[in-house]
Amino acid sequence: MNQELTIAFIGGGNMATALAAGLIGKRCGAHDVHVVDVNQPVLDKWAQQGVTTASAPDAVLSSRRVWIFAVKPQYLKAAVESCRPYLQDDTLVISIAAGISAETISQWLGGAGRPWTRLVRCMPNTPALIGSGASGLMALDGASEDDRAVAQQLMRAVGEVVWVQSDAQIDAVTALSGSxxxxxxxxxxxxxxxxxxxxxxxxxxxxxxxxxxxxxxxxxxxxxxxxxxxxxxxxxxxxxxxxxxxxxxxxxxxxxxxxxxxxxxxxxxxxxxxxxx
Incomplete structure (x- = not known):
């Protein structure tokens, strides 16, 4: 927890922007952040902050310890599969995409019979955009205590955090604070x-x-x-x-x-x- 974080946002929209605002200059430097997004105007705004950007997953992902998937649910599978070649043994994956279970994402990341379990699923809500959010988090077995601490610190940058035990409970979080x-x-x-x-x-x-x-x-x-x-x-x-x-x-x-x-x-x-x- 004492080392500087290196982060990749896959999807550079509003929630990623809110998270970065709470982290850059406090927990990491702009040079520690890499943003992947297909929208060039979005990337241009990020580049003005001094972060590195790319329109498609690239080798820079391999040097980022934390990946945060912040794309719309219908695009998540393609995004995960395109990033998968750059996974490292110490990569912590965090998903803030609504409606897709951690188990499903772990299968997409790891492939058949090799689920990627160093994974945290998060359900934030829109008040996170002004730093007053409420997020539910759950972790798969491969996430260490340090991984959980990192995920918690990331989400606390935009509001309150509650840990739950399962995807079913994340659905309950969705019903309460998400919606x-x-x-x-x-x-x-x-x-x-x-x-x-x-x-x-x-x-x-x-x-x-x-x-x-x-x-x-x-x-x-x-x-x-x-x-x-x-x-x-x-x-x-x-x-x-x-x-x-x-x-x-x-x-x-x-x-x-x-x-x-x-x-x-x-x-x-x-x-x-x-x-x-």
Whole structure:
């Protein structure tokens, strides 16, 4: 963990950019980063930071200890197979591509009967783009404790990290934090529309909704009390909050959220099976 990291990003899009912003100058130098992407304008932006670039996998990959696959799921198999000739015994592979199991990636990397198990699969989310992400990680047996520490440090550059034990649990992470920002955005949209319906302006409703969600989240994170206790403290018997919660509970709001997450997890498992074919 004390040696300087050398990293290759296969795919130079938004998530790779966010990770690099948290690492270059802190954990590695620009000269330690190599980016492979088919899009020349993307490579031009990376080159301005002083990193090396290539439009296709090349021998430079052999000198990079950590490979981070940050391509869209439908392109991952081709990307893995084109990089495979440059794998070294000490290469740590990290995938942040959604919907493809670590087991499948290990087979693509290692070939029939020789899975590459020095592998960490990660499920980040879009708030990582502003350094406030939440990522779930799982490692195959070939990843050492040092490999896990490296992967954790990389993802902590863009937010919180939680380790899980299996691809199935990564699917659960996908349902909670991976898809979770969309649930929050929908809730915020609903709060704002509700405020406008009740007579507030668009700007007033948006300001209050964003501040309320931000404040409530920070209070929950900093408080030693349970969420139930915090909720009860806002809820006076027979009061306004109680009237609102009666409507949400009557519509089985907690069950709806759970059902939505179940649907997301099932779809994640389906996508994993489809991409593995």
């Amino acid at each position: 979770g920002p969309a649930y929050v955005f929908l809730f915020l949209e609903s709060l704002i529309k509700g405020g406008i319906y009740l007579g507030l302006s668009d700007d007033q409703a948006r300001t209050l909704a964003l501040a309320t969600l931000n404040g409530a989240t920070q209070l929950a994170a900093l408080s030693h009390e349970s969420l139930a206790v915090l909720r009860e403290r806002v809820t006076s018997r027979g009061g306004t909050t109680a009237a609102a919660l009666d409507v949400l509970n009557g519509k089985e709001f907690p069950a709806i959220v759970q059902q939505a997450m179940q649907a997301a997890r099932e779809r994640a498992a389906e996508l994993s099976s489809e991409f593995a074919k």
